[in-house]
Amino acid sequence: MVSARVDHADVIVVGLGPGGEDAAGRLAEAGLDVVGIDERLVGGECPYWGCIPSKIMVRSADLLAEGRRITGHAGTAMVHPDWRLAARAVREATADWDDKIAVDRLTGRGTRFVRGTGRLTAPDQVTVADADGNETEIRARRAIVLAVGSEPAVPPIPGLAGTPFWTNHEAIEAAEVPRSLLVIGGGAIGLELGQAFNRFGTAVTIVEGMPRLLPGEEPEAHELLLRVLTEDGLDVHTSALVGSVAYRDGVGFTTNCERGERLTAERLLVATGRRTDLARLGAVAIDVDPDLRALPVDDRLRVVPPVGGRPGVWALGDATGKGAFTHMSMYQAEIVVRGILGQGGAVASYHAVPRVTFTDPEVGAVGLTEAQARGKGLAVRTGYADLASSSRGYVHRVGNEGFIKVVADETSGTLVGATAAGPYGGEILGALAVAVHGRVPLEVLREQIWAYPTFHRAIGDALRGLGTT
Ligand SMILES: Cc1cc2nc3c(=O)[nH]c(=O)nc-3n(C[C@H](O)[C@H](O)[C@H](O)COP(=O)(O)OP(=O)(O)OC[C@H]3O[C@@H](n4cnc5c(N)ncnc54)[C@H](O)[C@@H]3O)c2cc1C
Numbered sequence: 001m002v003s004a005r006v007d008h009a010d011v012i013v014v015g016l017g018p019g020g021e022d023a024a025g026r027l028a029e030a031g032l033d034v035v036g037i038d039e040r041l042v043g044g045e046c047p048y049w050g051c052i053p054s055k056i057m058v059r060s061a062d063l064l065a066e067g068r069r070i071t072g073h074a075g076t077a078m079v080h081p082d083w084r085l086a087a088r089a090v091r092e093a094t095a096d097w098d099d100k101i102a103v104d105r106l107t108g109r110g111t112r113f114v115r116g117t118g119r120l121t122a123p124d125q126v127t128v129a130d131a132d133g134n135e136t137e138i139r140a141r142r143a144i145v146l147a148v149g150s151e152p153a154v155p156p157i158p159g160l161a162g163t164p165f166w167t168n169h170e171a172i173e174a175a176e177v178p179r180s181l182l183v184i185g186g187g188a189i190g191l192e193l194g195q196a197f198n199r200f201g202t203a204v205t206i207v208e209g210m211p212r213l214l215p216g217e218e219p220e221a222h223e224l225l226l227r228v229l230t231e232d233g234l235d236v237h238t239s240a241l242v243g244s245v246a247y248r249d250g251v252g253f254t255t256n257c258e259r260g261e262r263l264t265a266e267r268l269l270v271a272t273g274r275r276t277d278l279a280r281l282g283a284v285a286i287d288v289d290p291d292l293r294a295l296p297v298d299d300r301l302r303v304v305p306p307v308g309g310r311p312g313v314w315a316l317g318d319a320t321g322k323g324a325f326t327h328m329s330m331y332q333a334e335i336v337v338r339g340i341l342g343q344g345g346a347v348a349s350y351h352a353v354p355r356v357t358f359t360d361p362e363v364g365a366v367g368l369t370e371a372q373a374r375g376k377g378l379a380v381r382t383g384y385a386d387l388a389s390s391s392r393g394y395v396h397r398v399g400n401e402g403f404i405k406v407v408a409d410e411t412s413g414t415l416v417g418a419t420a421a422g423p424y425g426g427e428i429l430g431a432l433a434v435a436v437h438g439r440v441p442l443e444v445l446r447e448q449i450w451a452y453p454t455f456h457r458a459i460g461d462a463l464r465g466l467g468t469t
């Protein structure tokens with residue numbers, strides 16, 4: 001038997017997505033000997049199969065929609081979608097799914113890079129296997145950072161396994177648009193990509209198991225998106241669970257929903273959430289139950305605090321289950337870096353997590369929804385303003401649907417959550433995110449002057465809807 005090579009480092013970072021890469025680079029720049037490990041591409045999901053390429057597709061699709069809106073409002077326009085242009089922009093942005101630039105960026109900051117699969121094999125040790133199966137045991141002197149992200153959670157639907165279904169990877173890499181696409185899951189991925197493909201000519205069906213699209217957001221966001229997507233021509237089914245899937249070469253997919261609908265499509269996209277495989281990561285080596293959905297972390301992002309000279313284990317990003325967003329991974333990376341460098345008591349706070357679903361209209365939200373606030377027993381008041389009937393909505397005309405909803409806690413006299421859905425919803429969210437993050441008193445917000453005629457001026461209308469008590 002050939003024994004594994006042995007190496008040592010101050011810090012081992014497993015997974016080099018947005019947060020892992022940032023943490024590895026900053027720790028190396030601080031003078032530590034850092035080894036960064038990734039089995040795929042440095043940069044992770046976001047630049048290659050997530051945020052960036054999906055938003056390029058969304059932007060391309062939105063341009064088509066805006067072009068189609070010209071007729072009847074500013075002239076006439078004939079729009080001829082050409083997916084090859086969007087696909088080319090995606091290929092350019094991902095450098096054809098090549099991470100040379102990212103590897104150079106990482107090593108340029110002083111991190112040692114190892115391409116391979118990392119697995120915890122002792123509380124202070126990660127074993128890396130390269131593509132040829134060669135193993136290296138790396139022992140950490142100071143810290144291990146687990147930043148392994150997430151992968152699609154594919155539901156155990158009879159018949160699905162073994163079919164050529166798409167995940168976000170195949171959808172992002174698509175060189176051609178399918179004639180028809182069935183999307184399982186009416187969350188962020190399903191709606192963003194479903195609407196984008198539809199605008200390029202694909203007949204899209206969305207099958208969502210819960211009663212509402214974006215089930216974690218306000219019900220008004222569901223009502224808005226259901227109306228707009230249906231008007232766009234998408235076929236949306238809610239409270240619909242797929243009971244079985246069948247695939248035939250050259251024909252495509254047939255799915256049978258449990259309540260009877262039979263749906264067919266050339267392609268099938270599974271967008272039913274994400275999971276982190278803790279068993280594969282060797283989580284038992286640090287006494288973590290591998291069946292957990294996420295790595296359990298304290299408010300300093302520690303899975304195992306450093307004790308008596310033993311290295312600590314930190315986690316960040318999707319793998320912590322605190323919100324699968326690039327901005328969350330980056331936020332947590334900051335806290336992890338400061339914790340490892342011993343730079344004071346940086347702790348994570350999740351009371352103002354912003355999120356934006358980049359559909360058209362965009363759905364931006366921060367903090368608690370009304371239902372979540374009521375679930376916490378807060379003294380809830382809500383205010384609502386319709387964007388279409390605002391002055392800006394009136395002048396904007398076509399494509400003006402949206403709303404602002406604010407959720408206040410009477411006891412603290414602050415906003416605890418808000419939603420900005422509509423044109424530029426994600427941008428308008430900025431003002432609301434500051435209010436929730438900074439716990440700005442309602443009486444201060446009510447004194448604010450909101451520029452006329454903007455969409456964000458509707459925040460003032462929604463605040464008035466709270467009443468004055
Ligand atoms: C289609 C899509 C669109 C999205 N759009 C947005 C958006 O608009 N805005 C937003 O904020 N977020 C968006 N996200 C989410 C965002 O991409 C993720 O939240 C973010 O990438 C998570 O970062 P991370 O640092 O946790 O790790 P990831 O980006 O998931 O990267 C983890 C890395 O770890 C590596 N790895 C895993 N296991 C091992 C192992 N055992 N050994 C070695 N390497 C390993 C992987 O190869 C990967 O490179 C989107 C996601 C998808 C799928």
Ligand SMILES: NC(=O)c1ccc[n+]([C@@H]2O[C@H](COP(=O)([O-])OP(=O)(O)OC[C@H]3O[C@@H](n4cnc5c(N)ncnc54)[C@H](O)[C@@H]3O)[C@@H](O)[C@H]2O)c1
Nearest residue numbers: 155185186187188189190208209210271272273324356357
């Ligand atoms: N704009 C963004 O920030 C953005 C965009 C895309 C993805 N993301 C991140 O990536 C994560 C994953 O995206 P996602 O869309 O896969 O997950 P999601 O959790 O946002 O949505 C998954 C949806 O699938 C539904 N579902 C689950 N199982 C089902 C089943 N068997 N049948 C029918 N419906 C089912 C769920 O009810 C849910 O509505 C998101 O949670 C988000 O954090 C973010």
